[in-house]
Amino acid sequence: MASSNASVTEQVAQWVVNVGYDDLPHAAIDRVPNLVLDSLGNQFAGQTVRLGRLLSEWVRTQAAAPTCTVTGASFMTSAAYATLLNGATSHALENDDIATFSSHPNSPLTASSIALGEKLGVSGRDLVLAWVVGWEVTAQTMKPLKGPRGNDLINRGWFNQGFQECLGVAALSAKLLGLDVDQTRMALGHAASAMAGMMKNRGSDTKGFTAGNAAMHGVMAGELAATGFTANPDILDGEFGVARLLGLENGDPEKMLDGLGTFDLATRGSTIRLFASCAAAHWSMDAMQKIIRRRPTDPEEIEAIEVEIPEFFTDMVPYHLPQTGLEAKYSLEYDVAALVLHGKGGIHEYTDEKVLAPQAQDLMQRVKTIPSFSGGSKSRVVLKLKSGEELEETVSVTHGTPADPLTQDEILGKFHETAGTIAGEEQRNRIIDCCARLPELADVRELTAALGLSDG
DSSP states (O other), X not given: OOOTTSOHHHHHHHHHHHOOGGGSXXXXXXXXXXXXXXXXXXXXXXXXXXXXXXXXXXXXXXXXOOOEEOTTSSOEEOHHHHHHHHHHHHHTTSOSOEETTSSOTHHHHHHHHHHHHHHHTOOHHHHHHHHHHHHHHHHHHTGGGEETTEEHHHHTTBOGGGTHHHHHHHHHHHHHHTOOHHHHHHHHHHHHTTOOOBGGGTTSHHXXXXXXXXXXXXXXXXXXXXXXXXXXXXXXXXTTSHHHHHHXXXXXXXGGGTTTTSOHXXXXXXXXXXXXXXXXXXXXXXXXXXXXXXXXXXXXXEEEEEEEEEGGGGGGOOOSSOOSHHHHTTOHHHHHHHHHHHSOOSGGGOOHHHHHSHHHHHHHTTEEEEEEOSOSSOEEEEEXXXXXXXXXXXXXSOTTSTXXXXXXHHHHHHHHHHHTTTSOHHHHHHHXXXXXXXXXXXXXXXXXXXXXXXXX
C-alpha cells in the first residue's frame, strides 16, 4: 500500500498492482467459477433476443481484428467489441447476478476478463485474480454513493451498472495487462470519463447495453493506458473527482479505502438469481411462489392479489401494465401474475407473447401494490380468492442470495436452461467442465474454444 500522503487513486492503484493470487480468500476463489458459468449462460440466451441480434450485426460490420470469441456466435472480433457484446447479452435478460452493494458486476467482469484473457493467453489463475480485483474495486468505489435511502446515484436516476463497473473493469484490465501503478491510475482516470447509464432506459435494449458499454470502456482504458495514453492521475479524489461528483454530500473518497483488500466477494458474496426480472420484486415473487406451491390456483379463482413492498422499491418497477417482455421485467404486477400462470419466472416466462396473453393482461389488473414504510427488505403477498379464502406469505430473505444460496443443481439447471437456447448438451458440458476447473486452466482459450458456434 502507498504511503498515507498518497491520493486515494494512487492507493487503489497500488493495491491493484501488488495484490496476488495467494492473497485471495478461498471463498472468493470458490465463488468465481459459478458466477462465470452463470454469466456465460446468460450470454448465450442474450444472443437469442433483439439486443443480441442487432448488436451482433453491428459489431460484425465493424470488421475489427478477429482475436476474441463472441459467445453463441460464429464470428470473432476485438477484445473491446467482444466485451461490449458479451457483457450486453449477459445483462439483456435481467437474469444476471446481484451484488450486495447494488448492481450486477458479473456481466462486465466475466465478459472483459474472458475477452482480454483470450487475447493475452492468460491462465485461469490469472483470470480469477483479475476478476476478483475488478469486483473489489467495483465494490469499494461504490461506498461513497451509499446514502440513507440506498444508492444515491440510482436515486438520482443514474444507472450504477455503467459507472463503478467501468472502474472495476479498468482495474481488472490493468491487472491482466501487468500495468504499473502510474499506468493503472491512468486507466482509472480514462475509465471515469466513460461512465454512463440511466435508469430511465429500463425496459429497453439500452438497459442491457449499459453493462457491455461499461465493460468495453474499462478494457479500452487498460489497453490505452498501456500505450502511454494519459488521464488525470487522481481521478477518484478532490472536489471534481469521482467520489464527490457521484456521491455528492456522501462523496468522501476515503470511503473507497475502507475495507479495501478484505474482499467483498468473500465476506458478503453475491446473488445468483432464478427469476429473470428486477430484484426489487424477488421478495414478492418468492412469496407468491410459496403460496402457489402450497395451493395451486386457477387465475379464474382470484379476486385480487395484494403485494406489500418497501416504498423505495416501487420506483424500480414502474410498468404496471407492460406490453413487452422487457417492460415486464420491471413490472411487479406481471412478476406475481407469471408465478400464478406459469409457476416460475425464468427467461421463457418474459416473452412478448406471454406478457400480451389476455389472461396475463387481465390478471395484472387485479394486482394491487401497497407501499410499506416499515423499513427493511421484505414483501407480504395476500392472494384473495372469490370464494372468500385468503392465502398469505411474507418473505424477508430471497432464494439465491448469500443468506439462501442456490444449490449446485439449481445453478447447473439454470445454465442448461439459458445456454440451451443455443448450445447443445455436449457444448454445455464442456463449458461446465472448464468453469469447474477455471483456476487450474493453463490457458483460458480452452474455455473460449467452447463458447462460439461453427455456423451462423
